[in-house]
Amino acid sequence: MLNALVLVMTVWFFPTSLSERIVGGLLLLNFIYLLYLVLPFTPFSKKQIMRSRHLAGKNNIKLLIANVYQDNRQSDAYHELIKECDPDVILLVETNRWWAERMDSISDAYPHQLKEPLENTYGMMLYSRLELFGGSVNYLVEADVPSIEVNVKLLSGQLVKLFCLHPQPPVPQENPRSTERDKEILLVAKKAKRSKIPVLVAGDLNDVAWSYTTELFGKISGLLDPRRGRGFFNSFNAKHFFLRFPLDHIFCSTDFTLTSIKRMQSCGSDHFPMFVDFQYDPVAEVIQEEPEVAKDDVELADEKLTKV
Template sequence: MGSLVTLLPLPEVEMLAHFRLHWCLVCLLSSIWLLVFKRKWAWTAVLAAGIHAFPFVAFSMGQGKPVSPFTLFSANVHRPNRSVDKVMAAIKEANPDVIILIETDHWWVEQAHQALTQHYPFECAIPRSDNFGMMVLSRLAGDINHLELGSADIPSIIMRLEHDQKPLTLIATHPLPPISHHTTRLRNQQLDDLAQYVAGIDTPVIVAGDLNTTIFAHSYARLVSNAKLRHAGLGSGTYATWPSYLGIMGIPIDHVLVSEPLRGSHFRVHRNIDSDHLPISVSIGLTNQP
């Protein structure tokens, strides 16, 4: 039952909240052991496992199907990684209309530009020598610009585009990881600024990237609540993107979020590209369904 403290909206325990699947398994195994040996608290452990499992059940619930969708691909390439062939193979497999690449330095920007610009003529690149460069490439026409959110001096990218004769706004962002009290505060500030910015946009919105938070965290819940967003992967089941070597036992920190009346379908986690993150893709479109 002590694991249920991770449900509290306290910054001191949010790091533990990211590992909801692991807590669920611990409680489940504990309940089996307690039941086999007929110990007290067995059903309490079963209850705790059920509480931890609830977000996975809720995330697997379906949503309305999008009409005339386009595909978005997002990958944190991991700046020191040089396996560009694996990244391009994942992009080819997804066949996206819009590509977001995160942690791009000058080398990555040059490689992506050479390989993709012929088919993705609309481009915005912010190369950096740290882990907060970013690049958006699109074969859908639109205006792409830099966007500053929060006070950490980390760039985001905003793209205003049209799809199926409807205006849309895409925001690609990558807040700081919550590895200390200071970076957690800056991450939360960026996510809060993002929510406020999205709330003021008069078109349907897509937010995508490595958000350095999970669907189990209160920072994520505050973002989707204040910005009125939903995860584009709803109905696809649980997933994990980091660290890549753990596969499904990792945690989901790469996301695609959409506002009404957008919906997602065919949400997918792609194969390892030698990054510490796994890439994701999803088809997005408008829907009249609730």
């Protein structure tokens, strides 16, 4: 958007000198490149995941994910959101002990839980009314940044592997480089690829949907993005309407179809919650194609995984 604004202003004032025309040309080329990056996430592109053949059933799984913002105190808004969405699985990140106490009241409806509340903005809590098996809280890259790996049992009896993550963003006040974030994302990609059962990956990846790292994640994992061909679903920053990006993600393996995807209303956080309803459908695996992965992609992923 900023690129387009500057480009319009440049044309409006009509560059006269050679240097101004060169800058205008570079802005135009950059704008075309950015359009190329985001085009797959517009309705003008092919949908990566087909719509579910049935609206509901025992093979459906409804997920609600939300970065609550640790200092946010509007916990009641999330309780209302849970009532509205009626999800099967809830993932909350940036949750500390205060948030754990405020969410205790949903335990009767969501008795299956994996919780790691922390005071460093990387706490994570998973609630499920579907049975959970073999769950673990892991610290894949950094000693204070957890992730979750667990098997979820659908009402049909089908097991689904769920990975939840919230890697540290590459920002000056926390970590000036993206090495740790990229490494965690790609470690989960490798784990997802090795899974013998259907896979879902959810969380705040602190990376936009069209970045090279997220694209590489899709290629290495073989997972699909429900936003492709449907929209951006910009989840951050909820407080600035003019500057928003899709940072909160839910990916699935090729044996899932999409029943619905929604960006929900703000609940006081700087992130909008995301709600996605998937349906496990083995027929879709024959129709839907995994992202193509080249030898160079595998080599780049391996290189990123060895960086320290």
